[in-house]
Every structure is written in structure tokens, then in C-alpha cells.
Amino acid sequence: MHAYRTHNCAALRSADAGQTVKLSGWVHRKRDHGGVLFVDLRDHFGITQIVAGPSSAAFPVLDRVRAESVVTIVGEVVLREGGAINPKLPTGEIEVRAHEIVVQSAADELPMPVAGEAEYPEDIRLKYRFLDLRRDRLHQNILLRSQVIASLRRRMIDQGFTEFQTPILTASSPEGARDYLVPSRVHPGKFYALPQAPQMFKQLLMVAGFDRYFQIAPCFRDEDARADRSPGEFYQLDFEMSFVTQDDVFAAIEPVLAGVFEEFAGFGGRQPWSVTKGAFPRIPYAESMLKYGNDKPDLRNPLVISDVSSHFVGSGFGIFARMVEAGNVVRAIPAPGTADKSRKFFDDMNDWAKAEGYAGLGYVTRKGGEFGGPIAKNHGEAGMIALYDALGLGPDDGCFFAAGKEKDAAKLAGLARTRVGTELGLIEQNAYKFCWIVDFPMFEYDEDAKKIDFSHNPFSMPQGELEALETQDPLTIKAYQYDIVCNGVELSSGAIRNHRPDIMYKAFEIAGYTKEQVDANFSGMINAFKFGAPPHGGSAPGVDRMVMLIADEPNIREVIVFPMTQKAEDLMMNAPAPVTMKQLRELHIRVVD
Secondary structure, rough: OOOOOOOOOOOOOHHHOOOEHHHHHHHEEEEEEOOOOEEEEEOOOOEEEEOOOOOOOOOHHHHHHOOEEEEEEEEEEEEEOHHHOOOOOOOOOOOEEEEEEEEEOOOOOOOOOOOOOOOHHHHHHHHHHHHHHHOOHHHHHHHHHHHHHHHHHHHHHHOOOOEOOOOOOOOOOOOOOOOEEEEOOOOOOOOEOOOOHHHHHHHHHHOOOOOOOOOEEEEEEOOOEEEOOOOEEEEEEEEEEOOOOOOHHHHHHHHHHHHHHHOOOHHHHHHOOOOOOOOEEEEHHHHHHHHOOOOOOOOOOOOEEEOOOHHHHHHHHHHHHHHHOOEEEEEEEEEEOOOOOOHHHHHHHHHHHHHHHOOOOOEEEEEEOOEOOOOHHHHHHHHHHHHHHHHHHOOOOOEEEEEEHHHHHHHHHHHHHHHHHHOOOOOOOOOOOOEEEOOOOOEHHHHHOEEEEEEOOOOOOOOOHHHHHHHHOHHOOOEEEEEEEEEEEEHHHHHEEEOHHHHHHHHHHHHOOOHHHHHHHHHHHHHOOOOOOOEEEEEEHHHHHHHHHHHHHOOOOHHHHHHHOOOOOOOOOOOEEEOHHHHHHOOOOOOOO
């Protein structure tokens, strides 16, 4: 018999009754029923119930051993009686009557229990992450992550992509987020940077003549945490393709993403969620900002925002009329089927907008065709009917209004759309809704710096290429740039790259960079492009965010094995931590308080 086990804790069934078996695992739960001990023994695979009576040699040991101690049990598989069968467990028809026990590792008193799914403070969970990972929900999430990555890798290879590994120690870039710097021991005063993404390397692979690259790439950015962003490091499905258009990129990655989400749509034994069928919808950036108030729309929400500024020109509702005359906009957010809602519902929405830092959220109520509220009263019956007809609203539909500068009004309207959709129960459940956001502006005006700057990725190909840069108003130029969005979560940004030095120099010139600055800051890529670069493009969907969506988790740390705190601290390993003076001297570094 094996030293530790003949079966795992999920393997035994009624057909195994009568066998003598050996199981090893953790003591999950103990129950004393009139002098008979019932112990749930847990390993990576599942749970088996162990039973020990007073006459068993295992009884006194099991009686005193703490939960989460590791034990090896030898015993006989017996059938449970009808009323004791547990249909929720794969092993629920049997139990193992313990004859012998060996305590492999005794557990101290636990700082947090493993059995059950009660919530515990973040600092406790992260300090004792090895215990947290024993809990079933988190354990399954991490297994899901591994399976998703394996599926992504398999699907990318099937699509003709080849996996390459790019450097972890590289050069700092002046563009993008804040770098993590690594001092060089052999080059005093110089630093490597951990890659924010393999962006330049993957483009150089295309220049080197490889056709389709991918990797499950670790990326490092010194950014603050959010619910959908882990501080410090994250992983992405990084890919790049040569001799492709935007349509080719979409056609390559859509079946990979849709296929993975379909494969795991029934995660955890739930009813499988629906996934966008066929080609993902493509929404121009300007349209997304108007209709949804942001560039990562949640298409499970059926509400669509409309610009109704023209309806308030010369209106009796003077506040909106004066705002529109001053160049501001008014955006309308439908609130369908709110005839049964009290005035408090609408007032609460207004209070919420003020709490978010806005002047407020106007509204109109309508019940049985009767309009209510100050806006309707001052705008007039005819004006309101015309506005409602334009919006396609009915006699029992309310409406909210966000007014102000275009960017501010769009943001408030987007937030209100989400809140109204949630409050009214309009968000489609059990669905993954994908879309592309396309046609991002190449440039934007920086109000603080009083200059034109890149609005997104400076290495994207402008639509119209060199001619557009030389003849168009920069603020009207669009880029071959795109985002993948699912359920309101941005999975990645991507682009058809600018592979021509002449176009790159001109694009950077418009943003205020000299040729010398471009050569100094991006020498590796610009020099490579001078020796023949293919048209190429790609993207990099975030693995952590994909798993978070599939697992239906509200926070990304629930799908990361060893996450850090919001302050980028590893409480389990005590990182970051001071180092010795000897280490600092080797790196030619002095710490200044």
C-alpha cells in the first residue's frame, strides 16, 4: 500500500464498499454524535467522510487533533444508510470507517477558519493566504484561472500563433504608467525597468520576420489598485500579427475569447451564461461616449443616452436653455416603467449625483401620460411631448437629465445610466456581452499643458496615414485603435501599429516631440523600422480580468493566487522590505530618509 494514499478524497464510490483504503488530507470539520466522531477529510480533489467509534484506535487521535491538521487514515469503505447519504458530495454514498491514523502535521489554532465561506478582513486573508486558498470558492477560482490560461494557449496555437518569451529586465520608457526600476550592480547609477507590457519586443518580433506571436505575459506597473486592477503586476494574453488589417485582428481573437467564455460559461455548476454570438459589435468611440457615457459600455444594460440639447434652445426651462446657449450640452437617460416609483426615487438619484460631485441630476416623471417635475412644468406640455416622442418614451416612463460641459455631462449620464439600469432591474443577468470600441481620436487637447497630445497609444497608425497628419486638424484624426470590452470591463487596448518612421516622426511632431527626442526615447523600435517593417497589429486582453468575469467575482484579487494589498504590500512575505547595507553598497545605492 502506498505510503500516503490509495485514493484521493473525491475518488471513492459505492462500488468501492468493502475495500481497505488509505487517504491523506486536511481535517476539514469534526462532529461528535454521541461518542462517534465524524470527520470530513479534505484534499485538493474533494471531501470524504471518515467515521471513528470509541473502539477505534483512530478515535482518541482524531478527538484531540485540531482542524486543518494533516492526517493519513487507513480504513474500510462502507455504504451510508439511506438517511445519511449526502447527494451534494460525489463521495456522499460512502464513508470510511477508520482503523488507523497517522498525524503528518499538527495544526496550531487557526487565525481564520477554512470551513465555510464567511468574509474576513483583507489583511487577515492576505497574511494567511495559504489558508485562504484552502477555502473552496477561492481554490476553485485558482483552478479556473489555470484552466482558462491552458484554454487560451491551446486556442492561440490552433489559430496559428507561436509562443515566445520576451525580456523581464528592460529599459524604462517615458510613455505610459510608472515603471518599477531595478538597479544594476555592474553598471553603477543605471537601472533596468520591469516591462509594463511586451509592446516594443512583440513589434520587434514582427520586424524580425515572425508572423504570429503570443505569450501569457507578466506585466508590471506601479499603479494604484482598483477592483479590476491589481497593484504591481498582472498577466495578459499578449499577441501580435504581421500583414494584417484591423478586421484580421478582430477575426483572429474573437473566436479565442468567445470560445474560452463559452467553455467556462457553466463554471461552478451554474446554468451556463450566454456569450455574444458571431462578430462582436463595433462601436465608434464618439458613439459610445454619447450613447453610454464612457468608452467601456455594459451592453447588458438596454438604456441608451441621447443628446437633447436642441430641445432646450429657447426653452421655458431657463437653466438648461442658458446652458445650451453657452455651449454646454444636455443628455437624457431614460427611466422606463417608473410610473409606480415615488418622488423619493427621483430625488434620491439627484442626491446621489450631488454626492458624486456634480451639480445634480434633473428629472421628469410621467404617469398615465401626465408629466411631473419642475423641468416638465417650465418646458411645457408640447415641448415635453416632442422630446418624449424623439426619445421613444411612453406614458409611464420617467427621464433623467445630465447637463454641463460635454465631457462632464457624458460622464454623469454614463454613471446615471448604470445606476438607473441597476435600480430598475434592467441589467441582463447570466450573460457575457462583448463589443469593440473603435475609431479612437489620435490626439486630444491637454487643457493643463495647453498643447495637443496623444489621446491613447502614440504608436498607433493614424487613419489616413501621413496625408491625414499633414492636411487634417489633428483633433479630427482617428487612429486604428480599439478596445475589447465585456460587461463594462475593458479587457484590453490594441491597435494597428505605426510601422513607418516618417509617419511616426510626424505624429510625434504634432504632439510636441522633436526628431531627436523620438530617436533618444524609442531608439530600439524606430531604428528597427528603418530596416523594413511589415504592417502589423495586435492587442493584449487581460487574463486576470477575464477570469474575474468568468468566475463572477467583484474583485480581481479573488482570482489571483498571491495578491497584494491596495497599497501594493505582500503581507504574507513582508514585501516590500528593507535590505542590508551590504546589498545597497553592491548596487551603489544610498537610502535618503
